[in-house]
Amino acid sequence: xxxxxxxxxxxxxxxxxxxxxxxxxxxxxxxxxxxxxxxxxxxxxxxxxxxxxxxxxxxxxxxxxxxxxxxxxxxxxxxxxxxxxxxxxxxxxxxxxxxxxxxxxxxxxxxxxxxxxxxxxxxxxxxxxxxxxxxxxxxxxxxxxxxxxxxxxxxxxxxxxxxxxxxxxxxxxxxxxxxxxxxxxxxxxxxxxxxxxxxxxxxxxxxxxxxxxxxxxxxxxxxxxxxxxxxxxxxxxxxxxxxxxxxxxxxxxxxxxxxxxxxxxxxxxxxxxxxxxxxxxxxxxxxxxxxxxxxxxxxxxxxxxxxxxxxxxxxxxxxxxxxxxxxxxxxxxxxxxxxxxxxxxxxxxxxxxxxxxxxxxxxxxxxxxxxxxxxxxxxxxxxxxxxxxxxxxxxxxxxxxxxxxxxxxxxxxxxxxxxxxxxxxxxxxxxxxxxxxxxxxxxxxxxxxxxxxxxxxxxxxxxxxxxxxxxxxxxxxxxxxxxxxxxxxxxxxxxxxxxxxxxxxxxxxxxxxxxxxxxxxxxxxxxxxxxxxxxxxxxxxxxxxxxxxxxxxxxxxxxxxxxxxxxxxxxxxxxxxxxxxxxxxxxxxxxxxxxxxxxxxxxxxxxxxxxxxxxxxxxxxxxxxxxxxxxxxxxxxxxxxxxxxxxxxxxxxxxxxxxxxxxxxxxxxxxxx
DNA sequence: GTAGGGTTAG
Numbered sequence: 001x002x003x004x005x006x007x008x009x010x011x012x013x014x015x016x017x018x019x020x021x022x023x024x025x026x027x028x029x030x031x032x033x034x035x036x037x038x039x040x041x042x043x044x045x046x047x048x049x050x051x052x053x054x055x056x057x058x059x060x061x062x063x064x065x066x067x068x069x070x071x072x073x074x075x076x077x078x079x080x081x082x083x084x085x086x087x088x089x090x091x092x093x094x095x096x097x098x099x100x101x102x103x104x105x106x107x108x109x110x111x112x113x114x115x116x117x118x119x120x121x122x123x124x125x126x127x128x129x130x131x132x133x134x135x136x137x138x139x140x141x142x143x144x145x146x147x148x149x150x151x152x153x154x155x156x157x158x159x160x161x162x163x164x165x166x167x168x169x170x171x172x173x174x175x176x177x178x179x180x181x182x183x184x185x186x187x188x189x190x191x192x193x194x195x196x197x198x199x200x201x202x203x204x205x206x207x208x209x210x211x212x213x214x215x216x217x218x219x220x221x222x223x224x225x226x227x228x229x230x231x232x233x234x235x236x237x238x239x240x241x242x243x244x245x246x247x248x249x250x251x252x253x254x255x256x257x258x259x260x261x262x263x264x265x266x267x268x269x270x271x272x273x274x275x276x277x278x279x280x281x282x283x284x285x286x287x288x289x290x291x292x293x294x295x296x297x298x299x300x301x302x303x304x305x306x307x308x309x310x311x312x313x314x315x316x317x318x319x320x321x322x323x324x325x326x327x328x329x330x331x332x333x334x335x336x337x338x339x340x341x342x343x344x345x346x347x348x349x350x351x352x353x354x355x356x357x358x359x360x361x362x363x364x365x366x367x368x369x370x371x372x373x374x375x376x377x378x379x380x381x382x383x384x385x386x387x388x389x390x391x392x393x394x395x396x397x398x399x400x401x402x403x404x405x406x407x408x409x410x411x412x413x414x415x416x417x418x419x420x421x422x423x424x425x426x427x428x429x430x431x432x433x434x435x436x437x438x439x440x441x442x443x444x445x446x447x448x449x450x451x452x453x454x455x456x457x458x459x460x461x462x463x464x465x466x467x468x469x470x471x472x473x474x475x476x477x478x479x480x481x482x483x484x485x486x487x488x489x490x491x492x493x494x495x496x497x498x499x500x501x502x503x504x505x506x507x508x509x510x511x512x513x514x515x516x517x518x519x520x521x522x523x524x525x526x527x528x529x530x531x532x533x534x535x536x537x538x539x540x541x542x543x544x545x546x547x548x549x550x551x552x553x554x555x556x557x558x559x560x561x562x563x564x565x566x567x568x569x570x571x572x573x574x575x576x577x578x579x580x581x582x583x584x585x586x587x588x589x590x591x592x593x594x595x596x597x598x599x600x601x602x603x604x605x606x607x608x609x610x611x612x613x614x615x616x617x618x619x620x621x622x623x624x625x626x627x628x629x630x631x632x633x634x635x636x637x638x639x640x641x642x643x644x645x646x647x648x649x650x651x652x653x654x655x656x657x658x659x660x661x662x663x664x665x666x667x668x669x670x671x672x673x
Numbered sequence: 674g675t676a677g678g679g680t681t682a683g
Contacts, residue, residue, distance in 0.1 A: 123675090
């Protein structure tokens, strides 16, 4: 038997329509797909209906109406129509069941199936396919039960069951069915290949592909895309070169090239992608309707531009873009996005201005670009002017304000968003939690937490934002509760947030203990982890522990100590009175000491009454922050304390000379706390 | 009315 199928149209909407056209087509582009095994025909499977009675015509249009309603998502109307008539046949029932199956409403599907007076193979197959697409092993067992109990099975039944097992990672069982089925067709083989690849068995997939008696476009497509998913790009390329030319469906072949170009692009292998792009073959095919040419298409160009953009090679991307004879919205958006990511908003704006019909994505890209370079006004201007906003537009604005630390504006916009009836998603909520952190607004934070609970299933980043929010707003116990509630795998940010929270609240012991837990669980710390850990050591006066941790950073984890770590270590040893060691550290550290480092030393000198070193530290601070009065004041007080009045007077004169106003309050003392 | 695959984006 030969199934006819239309050539795929690149436009999704049209494609969707085409897929639903039943029966023989007589369009201009037809491709032939053969089956090894004939599918048992029933009177309703062919478009060629016998000359029928009025009643049959009626039934036919009823069935058509029901499936149309289902296709357009109007299941209730479909059901109402179904219920309103007594004149139904098995196809009517099956259509209705199919509607429920597509929506995974297996309870309703099953009820109809049980009530169905005359089930045919399709009814059974529909139910099986419904069960196997539901997640959970119980469902696949239910499907299997039906499969075992059905009075008669066809190839579709077997193949459905096979792909069900393959989807659930049960390749043993899939293989058992595959070997025991009475007659296999190309779909059976393809399902096995897909299954192997989905479960990471590249070798078996290739073996099956080579062994199969007949291949079609889907076989090649399944193998290539599966290999790409298994990071076997080069194998995929080899398969494409070796088997691609034997494929009859040339449009599918271009498709495969495009897939592979995108695959290479994703991992930054632009040269290989470009090689493929440059070698997509041309085909001329003669058909009754005339010549058809297959060659690289718009998607090929767009994908290639995308590759260049991804690695930041805007010049090459632009070169291709300028060569294109036909561009779609995607081409423009990709190019604009490239400029946005290289912070070239001038060129991005230029292209945006020339673009024929910017869509919401184009506007959103511009907004995030302006936010990225801190042009809040321009971002807002675009946001106000755009004809149609979506959730991403709001999210980009809110996240943009948050990143630029304009927390009030971010909060205002969030309120406006809610007022306009837009529903926040996890991205919105995560940004808004950061806004609460920035505002140090525990009350607002708790409200957002409520909203999170009501609207999303929290993922790791959301939990992390919650921990940070609670911790920075002073609610360390709530932070601890959230941390404890995370049942999923915590990432290093979760650990850092909690350890940092403990450290900043003075819970040094908890911070260090939690770090030990993290190490035991083999979570790799980052430099941020060590800043918190060292601060905890400093705060608790754990000198040896601090030295040990500092050393382990390089020895054990290969993390280069940054100036923050040196500041903490200077603080640790300095507090303990080891001022010479602290000074040595400063003299030998590989990076330039900053105010936190000198500040730590100065504080230590004050506590341990070392005026000579205090002077060194204070002078360094005066150089780094010429306007700050703090080092002058501190040094003055120290001289006064030990009765060195001449030196104290000198400091006072220096202050006047340098025009330093005695202003209290400055941060370097806090910044090492 | 049922089974296998599939390109590009925030």
